[in-house]
Amino acid sequence: MQDKTWCVAKPSSTDAELSANLEFACGHVDCTTIQPNGPCFNPNTFINHASVAMNLYYSFHGRNLWNCDYQKSGLITKTDPSKIFFI
Numbered sequence: 001m002q003d004k005t006w007c008v009a010k011p012s013s014t015d016a017e018l019s020a021n022l023e024f025a026c027g028h029v030d031c032t033t034i035q036p037n038g039p040c041f042n043p044n045t046f047i048n049h050a051s052v053a054m055n056l057y058y059s060f061h062g063r064n065l066w067n068c069d070y071q072k073s074g075l076i077t078k079t080d081p082s083k084i085f086f087i
Contacts, residue, residue, distance in 0.1 A: 003078055007058035007068035008051040010075045017073040018050040024070070025053035029060050051081060 009018055025031065033040040033056070034049045042048075054074055061067045068074040 004080075005063055005076050005078055006081050007055045007063075007074050007076055008081050009047050009054060009070075010073050011047070013047065013050070013073040015046060017071070018046050021050045021070045021073060022053050025050075025057040029053070029056045031056065055081070 009021060013021075022031075031053050032038055034052050035041060040048075040052045054068065054070060058064075058067045058074075058076075065076065068076050
């Protein structure tokens with residue numbers, strides 16, 4: 001059995017990378033969860049929203065390594081990111 005994994009944005013990602021990642025992921029999956037009043041809106045940070053969108057895409061497309069690359073700005077973790085708050 002494979003361990004549960006998540007795709008998140010690397011903390012070193014630039015705003016331009018995060019923006020491109022959001023645009024790409026939300027162009028392929030439903031990102032309403034990061035909209036105001038959505039369950040994943042808070043914390044309301046660019047890196048959090050990008051990470052949620054990236055993980056939605058990663059999960060929807062089979063949790064393959066290549067579904068979390070994002071031109072080297074994605075990171076696969078075994079730590080549930082919903083338990084971590086990006087500040």
